Amino acid sequence: MSEIPQAVTEPEQQTDERWMHYALALADKAEQAGEIPVGAVLVKDNQVIGEGWNMSICRHDPSAHAEMLAIREAAVRVQNYRLLDTTLYVTLEPCAMCAGLLVHSRVKRLVFGAFDAKTGAAGSVTDLVRHPVLNHQLEVTSGVLADLCADKLSSFFRRRRQEHKAAKAAKQAQEPEKSGER
Numbered sequence: 001m002s003e004i005p006q007a008v009t010e011p012e013q014q015t016d017e018r019w020m021h022y023a024l025a026l027a028d029k030a031e032q033a034g035e036i037p038v039g040a041v042l043v044k045d046n047q048v049i050g051e052g053w054n055m056s057i058c059r060h061d062p063s064a065h066a067e068m069l070a071i072r073e074a075a076v077r078v079q080n081y082r083l084l085d086t087t088l089y090v091t092l093e094p095c096a097m098c099a100g101l102l103v104h105s106r107v108k109r110l111v112f113g114a115f116d117a118k119t120g121a122a123g124s125v126t127d128l129v130r131h132p133v134l135n136h137q138l139e140v141t142s143g144v145l146a147d148l149c150a151d152k153l154s155s156f157f158r159r160r161r162q163e164h165k166a167a168k169a170a171k172q173a174q175e176p177e178k179s180g181e182r
């Protein structure tokens with residue numbers, strides 16, 4: 001947990017980019033563990049109150065998304081299930097589960113990096129964080145450091161495809177030997 005020094009007059013865009021860099025560093029931790037690189041940090045009064053990165057694979061938990069872990073940590077820390085006046089920074093547009101969580105926890109503002117055309121629930125596929133029928137709507141800023149956030153994901157998937165391909169080729173190379181033994 002740390003505080004990033006902030007100039008009093010810093011414009012919001014600069015603040016947003018600073019925290020998105022912080023979330024990107026958390027995404028690196030996911031990547032190092034072989035998880036899809038997404039990071040999230042919950043900020044109140046320019047201080048981190050919760051942070052998380054994807055852990056679904058290593059925890060055998062489909063709900064262990066970066067946002068989920070950041071919110072859980074923050075709620076325990078502030079001893080409150082409502083996280084009023086907070087901002088969630090996340091490198092990828094939240095899914096429906098996480099968007100629902102943001103509404104439940106009354107997070108004030110969502111700032112995300114890359115858009116997710118397949119599962120994004122903050123404008124791409126659907127919009128649960130600004131749904132007029134729900135009892136809470138968030139302020140949303142999208143596309144902050146979007147290229148950096150998207151590149152991190154696409155290079156991860158590219159590398160994973162190459163690894164799968166190499167593993168498959170290695171397996172095929174071994175098979176003739178095997179059949180020869182029979």
Ligand SMILES: [Zn+2]
Nearest residue numbers: 065095097098
């Ligand atoms: Zn999610």
